[in-house]
Amino acid sequence: MTDTEIRPVPDATPRRALRHERMRKLWRGTHPSARRLIVVGLVITAGFVIMAVFAPLVAPYDQAQYRGGSPFPQLKPPSGDHWFGTTNLRYDVFSRVVFGARLAFQVVILSTISAMVVGVPLGLIAGYTGKALDRVLVLVMDAMYAFPSLLLAIVAAFALRRWVGQGVPAAAISISVIYVPQYFRVVRNHTLSVREETFVEAARAMGAPRRTVLGRYVLFNVVQSVPVIFTVNAADAILTLASLGFLGYGVRVPEAEWGYDISRAISDAGNGFWWTSLFPGLAILALVTGLTLLGEGINDIVNPLLRRRGLRLARSAVLTPGAGQPEAVPAVVPVPDEVMVDAADTDGIGPPLDHGDAAEAYFDDAIDLPERSTSPLRSVGPPRPDRVVLRVKDLRVTYGSARGRVTAVDGVSIELAPGESLGLVGESGCGKSTLGRAIIGVLPEGAEVDGQVWVDEEELSAMDAREQRRRRGERVALVFQEPMTRLDPLQRVEAHFVETIRAHRPKVSRREAKATARRALAGVRISPTRARNYPHEFSGGMRQRIMIALSIVLEPAVLIADEPTTSLDVIVEAQILEILDELRARLEMGLLLITHNLGIVAESCDRMAVMYAGKIVEVGPVDTVFASPRHPYTEGLLTSVISLDTTRLSSIPGTPPDLLSPPPGCRFARRCPFAMEVCREVEPRLTAAGIGSQVACHLHAGADPRNPDGAWVPEGRRTSLDDPPLPAVRR
C-alpha cells in the first residue's frame, strides 16, 4: 500500500455533498409512515444498546446472585422489588433480561467480526482470481447458505464444544458460520464487477498496482452495504443465539442468556408461572423488531443509491446456477432485474414522468426523411368532419412529485374525425404520452386530471370510474410503447383476448371469443395457430402486432398508439405502420399516433400536432406543416430532420423549461431565435393560421390576447403569411 497518492475518489468532497443531498431527498421521498417505523426501530435499538452498555447500572441486581443477606423468594410474581418477578432458581428476571442484552450484543459483534474476517478475504480472492477457485468457493458458499442456518450453527457449536468448550466465543463463532457466505458474496460480486471497470484500468495505467486500486474500490463499496447487512444479520444472530441457548448450546450458565432462560421456564409456564418466560421473550421480540425496522429503513434509503450499481453487479456476477441467494443487500427479495429498475425509478419520488435529460434524444432519433406523397397507405380518403370521434377540451394533468406539483399537460384541446390519423409529436417529456394516457384514463397514482374528454359523443370525463372502465378497450384503446412487457407472461396470448372480449361482452362465449381472437391475430398477420403460445415465444415486433390486435379486437372508435414502433427495427416499424393504417381504414377508427419521429408522421398521418412543454404549439394538415411550419419550434424540428446530409444533426440548443415552475410567456422563449420582449411576458395563445391550422406564437396575428389583430415582428424581419419559410435554425 505504498501508492497513497492514487485516491479512489478524486473529488471526494463534492461527491460526498452530493450524496448527502441525495440522501436527504430520499429520506424526504419516503412515506411518512415508513419514516416513523425507522425512527421506532432506531429508538428501540438505541434503548437496548444503552441497556447493554450500562447493564450493571440499569439492573437492580447481578445476573446470577442476590445482593444482601436473604435469598430472593422462588417464583415470585412481578412486584416492586422484582419488576419482572423471580425465577425457579431465585434469580431476578429483570436483571437477567438486562444482562441478557449485554451478552447478546457481545455475541453479535464478535460473530460479525469473525464472519467478516473469513468472508471478506475469501470474497476478494474469489472475485480477484475468478475461474475455477471462484467457482468452487461460490459453490461451497451456496451450499452453506442453502443449509438450515440454525442446524449449521448447532453443528458448529456442537463440534466446538469438544474443542473450546461453551461460552461467548464459541457461540459467536458458531453463529458467524451462517454469515460468512453473505459477506463473501457481497465482496466477491463487488470485486468481480470493479475488476472489469475502466477506471481501475486507468488507475493502473497511471502506475498504481492493480491490487491496491482494486482493494480500495472494493472496500469503499463494501463499506456502503455493511450497515444493511449488519443490522439484518444482527437481528438474525440474536434469534439464532436464543435458539442455540434454548437447545442448551448457547453460553455457559449461569450467565444470563434470553433463550436459555426461556428454556428453563417451560415447566414454569406449564404450571401457570408466566413471567419467567414472558419477559426474556419480549426482550428478544423487541430488539429483533427494532433492528429489523432499522435495517429495512436503512435499506430503503441507501438501496436506491446502490441499486443501479447492484444491478450491474447482479448482471455481471451472478453466474451461479440455482443460487437463490439475495444479492448485495440481503433484506431485498430476490426479484427479476427489470422490476428492480422500475421500482428504483419510481419508488417514492413521484410517478414516472416521461421527462428526463433526453432533450436531445428527440432530435437524434428523428432520422427518417419524410417523403410523404409517395406512400400508398394514405389513400384512406378524406376524414368526415361532420363527426368527431375524439374531442379533448382544455385537458390539464398534474403530478405530485417530491419537489412539488408538475403540470405535464397544460390545457390541451384536440379533435379527431373517424378514420383520421393525427400525429402528436414533441420531445421526450413534452407531455405527449401523458396526454394519451389521460385520454384513456390510465395515469399513475397521484396524477390529477382536469378538463373534458369525449369519445364518440360520450363524455368520458363526466363518467364514474366504472363506466369509464367499460369504455376502455371498447370505445377507446391504447397501444403502448414497449411491447415486450405488456403481455402477462403467465397467460397464453389467446387468454388475453378472451379476457378482454368477455370483460366488455360477457355474453360472448369462450369459444366465440377464441375464434375472434384468431381472426384478430390473422388481421395483424400472425398465424392463428400460435394463439395458444405464451408471450415470451414471440419477438418484439410480433408482440406489438399482438398488442395492436388486442386493442382493436372490440373495434374501438379511437385508437391511441404511443410510440408504437420506437423499440422496434425499421422493417418491423414499416409493417406495424402499415397494419395500423389498414385497420384504421377498415374500422373507420380515429388514430392518435404519438411519436417523436417525424418520418412516421409524414408517412401515415393526415394532420399533426406539435407539443412543447405541456402545450400544443402548432396543429395543421401534415402537408401544410411540413411545407411551411409556422412555429419556430416546429421549424427547428423539421430542420433537424432535413439536415441529415450533414454529419451531425443540427438541433435546437437548450432544453425545455422545468415544468415545476414554467416561465411566464412563451415556453419556447429561452430557445427561440426570434424571442422578443413580449414572448417573455405574454403567453401566446393558439389561434387559427391558414386553413385547418393553428399556431401559438407571437410572430403570428392573434397570439397576443391584448392585440388580437396584429402580430409582433422581431427587429429586422417581416412576417406575413406569404413569406417564404423562415431560415433554418442552426447552432
Next chain:
Amino acid sequence: MARSSGSLRTYVLIRLVLAVPMVLILLTATFLLLRVAPGDPVLATLGGRVSSERASEIRHSLGLDRPLYQQYFEYVGGVARGDFGKAITTDRPIVKTIGDRFPATLELTLAAMVVAVGVGILVGALAARFRDTAFDVGGRLLGIVLYAAPIFWLGIMAQLLFSVKLGWLPTGGRTAAFSEPRSITHLYTVDALLTGDGHAFWTAIRYLVLPATTLGLVIGGIFIRLVRVNMLQTLKADYVEAARARGISERRVLFRHAFKNATVPVITIIGLQLALLLSGAVLTETTFTWPGLGLSLFQFLQNRDYAAVQGIVTFYALFVVVASVLIDLLSAWVDPRIRYD
C-alpha cells in the same frame, strides 16, 4: 408443446446434475465438523461411563479407528446406499429413527406451511393493495414482529394461553393415547381421513393446531413481507397497466394478473424458507414435545451422541437439496419462462 416439454426435460436434468456437488459439499462439511475436529467422539459421548476397552470396541464398530480418508469414503458410500450410521448411545440405525420420526416432522411442517402461506398471502397481498394506508403499515409491522418472535417463546406463550389458562388444547405430544389412526402415510391427520376415523382426526388436529400455528406464523411473517413486495412490483408491472387500459375490471386485474404473477416467486420463496422451516421445526418440536426428527436431534444433542447428530444432519442436508430441486422444477412448470433461461 413438444418444444417446451423437451426443454423442461433438459432443465430437470441440469438441475439434478447441479445438485450433486451441493450434496457432496454438505456431506464433506458435516464430516469435517463432526469427525475431523479434534476430540474423540466416543469419549465425548459416553465420557467416563464406559471402560476404555468398551470404548475402543465401540470405536472399532463405528469404524472410527480407521484412517480419516477411509472413514470419509465409507461415510459418503454409506449415504449413497441410504445408510446414515448408528447412534452411539442407543446402538440403533439412524435410518430407523428417521423412519419413525420424520413423518411427524413432515406433518408439522406441511401444516405450518399452509398456515404460513395463508397468512402471508392474505396479509401481504392486502397490504400491497392498500399501500401506505394504516392497514399496510400494520401488515408490515405484523410481518416483522412475527419474524422477530422466537418460535419456542411464541409456542410457550400459546401453551400458557390456550392450554394452561383456557384449557382448550393439549400442551404437547402428537395425539392422545390410543387415538393413533391406522398407519398408511404416517401423517396422522391424513391417515385418519383416509380411514374415516373421525375421532382420531379430531384428536390429531387438536394436537397439531398449536405447534403448526406457532411455526406457521413465524414463517408467515417472512411471507407477508415477501408477498407484499412482490405484489407491489406486479401491481406496477406493464402488463397490469395494459390490462387496465383494456378495461379489465380492477378485481380481475388484481387476481388474474398481479396476484398470479406475484405468487410465482412465492413458490421459490417456499423453497428458500424450507431451511428455515426445518430449523424452526427443531425448536417447535422441542417446545411441544412433538415426536419428530427435530425432537430426536435435540435429544441426541443433549446426550452428545456425535454419530447420531451426524446422521440426522446428513439426512436434513439431503432433504433440503432434494426439496429445493423439486421446488425449482415446480416453479419451472408454473412459469413457462424459466425453462428457457
